[in-house]
Amino acid sequence: MAGDWLGSIVSINCGDTLGMYQGRVSAVDQLSQTISLTQPFHNGVKCLVPEVTFRAGDIVELKILELPVDSRRQTNNQFPENTTGMTTDYINGTAKQRPIETSNAQNIPRRSDARSNDTVGTSPQPCSKSYVDRHSEGVNQPKNFRRRHNSWSSSSRYPNQVTPKKSGPKNGQMKARDDECFGEDLEEIPDTDFDFEGNLALFDKAAVFEEIDTHERKSGGGTGSVPKSRGTPSDRAPTYRHDENILESEPIVYRRIIVPQPGGKEFCTDSGLVVPSISYVLHKKLLSVAEKHGLSVEKRLEMAGICASQMALTLLGGPNRLNPKNVHQRPTVAFLCGPHIKGAQGISCGRHLANHDVDIILFLPNFMKMLEPVTNELNLFCQTEGKQVSNVKDLPDCPVDLVINCLDCHENAFLRDQPWYRAAVEWANQNRAPVLNIDPPVTDQGQGIHAKWSLELGLPLALGEQAGRVYLCDIGIPQKVFREVGITYHSPFGCKFVIPLHSMLE
Incomplete structure (x- = not known):
């Protein structure tokens, strides 16, 4: 019976001290009451060790995120469509099964339905979702596909992840992270520069202003309003220097000293x-x-x-x-x-x-x-x-x-x-x-x-x-x-x- 759970993707809550773990079940020992996860993630961050083993006394809650293919087929044949998924709680070494707390009773999501569940609003915990997305996309996407992680969703998924300091030359892992951070390949950038002068020559500024003035004269002819003056630069108001007075004053009188002799x-x-x-x-x-x-x-x-x-x-x-x-x-x-x-x-x-x-x-x-x-x-x-x-x-x-x-x-x-x-x-x-x-x-x-x-x-x-x-x-x-x-x-x-x-x- 324990072998039926091998290959399942589970989420294990070990309390506030140890935190949350996600991974694929690689071994279940009923005698020693332990369960092992391969490719584990701790609080959304991939662990450095390839496998982690948990005792029943350390597990507060265990959620099954994805069943193996054979078990999922058997489950679909045994249970009706609207059967609520089950979760196993380990409290003081005693295993108890209870329904998964969701807003609507649904089947355990398939690998292909992981993204649709996000849209409907029934996605699992954020840490679990991050592992499912990363795992499913890494399996289904082609080799030359590269995700961009400079969006809000990427930064909000892993709040505890710290960017490693760069010391020495870049290795393969650092280069992969740089490629994911800085977006598309350089081959996709166009070689030719944008022709600003040619584009500007297509715009006839005087003709456009003349058309606007004509439209304003036609629309405001009966209202008595004066249309705005746009016209050529020579028709515009004069510009002033920083030391010139822009306020209109009386005409300047240059001969202000008059002598009788x-x-x-x-x-x-x-x-x-x-x-x-x-x-x-x-x-x-x-x-x-x-x-x-x-x-x-x-x-x-x-x-x-x-x-x-x-x-x-x-x-x-x-x-x-x-x-x-x-x-x-x-x-x-x-x-x-x-x-x-x-x-x-x-x-x-x-x-x-x-x-x-x-x-x-x-x-x-x-x-x-x-x-x-x-x-x-x-x-x-x-x-x-x-x-x-x-x-x-x-x-x-x-x-x-x-x-x-x-x-x-x-x-x-x-x-x-x-x-x-x-x-x-x-x-x-x-x-x-x-x-x-x-x-x-x-x-x-x-x-x-x-x-x-x-x-x-x-x-x-x-x-x-x-x-x-x-x-x-x-x-x-x-x-x-x-x-x-x-x-x-x-x-x-x-x-x-x-x-x-x-x-x-x-």
């Missing part, structure tokens, strides 16, 4: 704003009205010195030249100043540059009597490490980094006839260093210093070609002061205090 020349800023030049008479009146409202000469000198020093620091190299790691290459700047307000502006600029670790050489001729602003600025400059000389021979023979010219004055044109003035001009032209003019006059400078840059205050004068490139600095004149002298003024400086000006003829 034009100076005969116009400039424009980098943003396109028009800055007209003014005559020296209007410029002098503007400074006089500003001084009456509180913008004293000392404040104007300080603002002019700061703006000129900022421009000079930029011309000298800025942070690339003036940094703690480059102290051995401190720039040298020579100032040529006269005994007037223009010279005081240069002395103020030299003081600020000296405070920024720039070597300053200040040339100022000796006069018995000088203006009070010049004396005050000179006293402040003497508190710095700058060097003051009164003779042109004391100026350096080697080229300096920058020459700042403040020799000329609007009123005192007779200074050009002085020997010290001619000597200073000759030294500047022979030094071959770039020259920056601060508030130069409009008078003809054919015999003067050839400058590369010129810095104007407030509003520019109509300077000649010898003045070089013109810059404009803000010295803090209020807008109502411009209005009082008849100038319609809107600041062109934006976020800066010194801006370049371009001639409108360029």
